[in-house]
Amino acid sequence: xxxxxxxxxxxxxxxxxxxxxxxxxxxxxxxxxxxxxxxxxxxxxxxxxxxxxxxxxxxxxxxxxxxxxxxxxxxxxxxxxxxxxxxxxxxxxxxxxxxxxxxxxxxxxxxxxxxxxxxxxxxxxxxxxxxxxxxxxxxxxxxxxxxxxxxxxxxxxxxxxxxxxxxxxxxxxxxxxxxxxxxxxxxxxxxxxxxxxxxxxxxxxxxxxxxxxxxxxxxxxxxxxxxxxxxxxxxxxxxxxxxxxxxxxxxxxxxxxxxxxxxxxxxxxxxxxxxxxxxxxxxxxxxxxxxxxxxxx
Numbered sequence: 001x002x003x004x005x006x007x008x009x010x011x012x013x014x015x016x017x018x019x020x021x022x023x024x025x026x027x028x029x030x031x032x033x034x035x036x037x038x039x040x041x042x043x044x045x046x047x048x049x050x051x052x053x054x055x056x057x058x059x060x061x062x063x064x065x066x067x068x069x070x071x072x073x074x075x076x077x078x079x080x081x082x083x084x085x086x087x088x089x090x091x092x093x094x095x096x097x098x099x100x101x102x103x104x105x106x107x108x109x110x111x112x113x114x115x116x117x118x119x120x121x122x123x124x125x126x127x128x129x130x131x132x133x134x135x136x137x138x139x140x141x142x143x144x145x146x147x148x149x150x151x152x153x154x155x156x157x158x159x160x161x162x163x164x165x166x167x168x169x170x171x172x173x174x175x176x177x178x179x180x181x182x183x184x185x186x187x188x189x190x191x192x193x194x195x196x197x198x199x200x201x202x203x204x205x206x207x208x209x210x211x212x213x214x215x216x217x218x219x220x221x222x223x224x225x226x227x228x229x230x231x232x233x234x235x236x237x238x239x240x241x242x243x244x245x246x247x248x249x250x251x252x253x254x255x256x257x258x259x260x261x262x263x264x265x266x267x268x269x270x271x272x273x274x275x276x277x278x279x280x281x282x283x284x285x286x287x288x289x290x291x292x293x294x295x296x297x
Contacts, residue, residue, distance in 0.1 A: 099291020104148050119156040132258045139275045150177025167227045175219040181247050182210030194263040201264050205256030211247050219245050221288050243288040250276050
């Protein structure tokens with residue numbers, strides 16, 4: 001009997017053990033799952049932290065790169081601006097300026113170097129009416145004045161290298177100009193003869209004899225010249241050549257409203273003819289001479 005009791009106790013204990021085993025096993029598995037979940041959560045958090053750190057580093061690197069790129073772009077733009085400034089400074093609109101004296105009065109030249117031997121320029125000529133070069137031209141004892149204003153282009157070719165201290169050159173000019181030859185006579189101060197009588201005309205006013213003041217002339221010229229370098233930048237120029245100019249026909253008028261008496265008009269006609277004959281006596285091909293200095297920049 002006792003033996004059976006022992007067997008029954010063992011069976012009962014085994015039954016209790018097997019009945020509680022799933023619960024124990026389940027709790028162990030739950031613990032393991034919870035542990036695994038916490039480990040997984042910790043690992044995910046660590047991964048997130050690492051990703052955040054990598055992103056921060058990448059952003060910082062991008063910012064640094066963008067700052068570096070912007071700085072480099074700024075430096076490049078600055079260098080381009082400086083280069084453009086230097087190019088603008090290096091490019092000269094005018095390489096040489098000159099002034100001189102000729103039969104057309106005072107001239108002013110603005111020259112640009114095309115090559116080492118070729119130059120292109122703009123010339124302005126101005127001859128005042130009382131300029132000393134044209135002061136002593138008379139017709140019948142009366143002073144004939146000339147007035148000239150012109151502007152044109154010139155081309156110059158040097159025969160020798162530019163480093164030569166002395167140089168010869170060929171120059172061609174083309175001027176558009178306003179050229180006037182005239183003289184004024186006070187008719188009230190003149191005495192006239194008519195039928196053996198000496199007469200005056202207090203109402204005759206002032207007479208002007210002149211070429212057409214509104215006519216525009218084309219004056220081409222060609223010349224040979226010589227340059228001498230006084231200093232590195234200052235040069236003396238002398239040129240001699242030929243030009244074409246035709247002053248045209250004369251006209252006359254007075255500042256009075258009254259018609260001139262016949263004895264006065266005959267004197268005016270005589271002055272007109274003599275002045276026109278003087279102009280016509282000059283050839284249309286006239287010599288041209290120029291003496292001047294120039295300064296190179």
